[in-house]
Amino acid sequence: MYSTCNVQRDPSYNRWDRNDLREFEAIFNGNSSQMLQIAEDTDTYTTDWLKKYKAKSSHALVLRPSSTEQISAILKHCNSRKLAIVPQGGNTGLVGGSVPVFDEIVLSMSLMNRIESLDIVSGILVCEAGCILEHLDQYVSEHGYCMPLDLGAKGSCQIGGNVATNAGGLRYLRHGSLHGNVLGIEAVLADGTIVDTLSSMRKDNTGYDLKQLFIGSEGTLGVITKVAISTPTRFSSHNVAFLACQSFDAIQATFLSAKHHLGEILSAVEFLDRESLDMVLSQQIDARDPLEASNSPFYILIETAGSKDEHDREKLETFLTAVMEDGHVNDGIVAQDSIQAQKLFQIREDITLALSMRGCVYKYDVSLPIAEYYNLVHATRNRLGSTYEDVKVVGYGHLGDGNLHLNVSTIQHNDNVLSALEPFVFEWIAKYRGSISAEHGIGIHKPEYLHLSKSEHAIALMKLLKQTMDSNAILNPYKVLPKIRPDQ
């Protein structure tokens, strides 16, 4: 089912025509494989991978530039003609940010996939935006480094899209935000200007840090063409513990104890509730409860990563003894090898899949202060009450980052459930100064709720920046900001 959004096509945008095609053809030196127009070719570019968002247009145009100069020429032309553009990486986003809403031209970055350099001593990588995350990770791993982020979509997502959406993922607790790891960006502005801030220095305090503007702006302020990124040392030792707690207070105490005992080797702190585990157990035949004896309401998954396995295991043992003695943890298991570790992590990763298998899912990716983290799940259950027999509310996520995935499952789509959830969930989050989008972004899904996470003056400043940097609003229209179009 495709999401129906209430946005109307802005008539001030022109529609591309034959003259435009001739212009693009000239930019591509006649290479026809860089321009796609047949539905068979363009469909994967105009539909998102969840098949939730699809362009409302009968004829699509996809441009596949192979150089920064081509992108500059394309944008210059589109800006002069008021043709709207959607920059697209691997098209793996979850909020409809990378597909056209109407007839916007798709600017696919897939051909911009060259690695420019890796400094073996400093670990600084410079590459084009269309490089696939997993390929980059494999490349740097040969030199003892790893990419500072890891996502489920790594096999198809592109580094440019990761940066444009400020992707989070599994290594966030350890390596932090892309705002800290990205050292430089080359980007093309709406008018075709190439802004080169592709510094590959870890420290560079020369004027405003312009690259930060592009990180997380979802392609609305410029098209990222190249990235310089700091890659951390790869670890040889990984361990996983899966622990059960009787209360969310005990979960918090266990997290705190993990920070204290595991310090520098702590690499992931994931949370799931009983309902999440049950969802996996009920949907997947071969799934097993790793702590069958204890049937607990809350679980915490701790991962360590370090350079010496013997040391890491010793620290982990000390930590486990402490949390058991303190009574925070009532049952637990430590993986004895990498296969068992993978199996334990798989339970956490399979929640998403199990939810999809059951039927319809209403997904909320939010940040909350730790003290309120699980209260949103309680509040949502109370809100939905026992009105709907088939509703299941599950809570899981990256506890270490205060990031909760609240998921509501029904067998079939139910408008009443949806209207009970929205804007209720967003407003509840706003009350506790949480974030209505922790890592997925705003896209086309949430512009109308942006004011619940950001103040009026902050949104006004965002609009001012957008108007300043893209006065014709040709870049990724209808996304991120509420109502920002050329006629305003």
Added chain:
Amino acid sequence: MYSTCNVQRDPSYNRWDRNDLREFEAIFNGNSSQMLQIAEDTDTYTTDWLKKYKAKSSHALVLRPSSTEQISAILKHCNSRKLAIVPQGGNTGLVGGSVPVFDEIVLSMSLMNRIESLDIVSGILVCEAGCILEHLDQYVSEHGYCMPLDLGAKGSCQIGGNVATNAGGLRYLRHGSLHGNVLGIEAVLADGTIVDTLSSMRKDNTGYDLKQLFIGSEGTLGVITKVAISTPTRFSSHNVAFLACQSFDAIQATFLSAKHHLGEILSAVEFLDRESLDMVLSQQIDARDPLEASNSPFYILIETAGSKDEHDREKLETFLTAVMEDGHVNDGIVAQDSIQAQKLFQIREDITLALSMRGCVYKYDVSLPIAEYYNLVHATRNRLGSTYEDVKVVGYGHLGDGNLHLNVSTIQHNDNVLSALEPFVFEWIAKYRGSISAEHGIGIHKPEYLHLSKSEHAIALMKLLKQTMDSNAILNPYKVLPKIRPDQ
């Protein structure tokens, strides 16, 4: 000696008068201690701590607001009257960014020094901008956390100033940039608008990350009033090794080996050349060469920080055995206790002091690709040749971050030496795409050289942002950007 900069006072700025004073008095509810006008009181605010920069004005005005609302009212008034303002934290900067050039009003943040909250589980601290870094570090240490940055000036620098200048310092290698560690900012724009993006969430992808604009903009885009910052777990174990190498290639190989063997516990990689060590030995009577037997041309200082001393020492031993066997290191010493560790680190820290004791110093804080790092020192020595008998060129710095402190020492100030150095040094750096300011910023010292580190289009975009956010250019004029004033 005060630095003479070529900037002329911009006549389009008004001078403050009695009516303005009455306005400020009303904002402060008549509290006269919040307004300083007597030279005896204002001198420390209008002169930098190195006594290199001093306001060229006979009567100064210092305002000391105690709330965001007071700052908003002050800026609103100043903007309407075109009165220029210099936001000031601890005034410990090195590029003259925090003192007035002429008669700009100083907005001191010292009274804004309240800690608002520390989340014990997540380690997220929220505080006002005027809090002193060392006080914050002491405060969070009581709960097992540390501030993600550490500077020599920690006893007087303020967190707001640290953020406004994107301060680097000693924990950078481990904890990274403030662009990653700062989670939220409350700032006041030039027209008095309060922009609240004081999110205390580790993950928040809701619209443009506005706080990034203020980080490192040196008070020219807004006044930072509050900060939310992620504080990492404090470590209990610290170790230091001081190693000698015969070549800069061996230094690089040792650094790489340290990353490989020490991985997650590596916390600082500092570099000094023989000339730096000799400078300390010649200026400080009680200083001793820790590796007297070997008289090497290059030294590297490795610090580890972790949660278990026994593990850390074992990793350090393995690393040392490897670099000695590989022939990268020809001599070395590992501190046996914290006093010896402190003494070894002191050599590195005393270089600055020793240089000042000798006489005049020309200081350059730069970033370079590791392969070119030491070549700048060679190039500078070649440039100065043997023309000046008393010249000594020393190179040291945060090797782990690619950050070199190139310092040229003479007994007395010498204009010929200065003109041999500038713009030579900046231009040399530009050739290798380094940064002319790694961590100190641009301030009043380097606007005219900004184009050597940033492209024409990047500077144009910076100016556009400045004009958009501060159209009267009242915030910290003459600083950061070349020629950005209201008459342009």
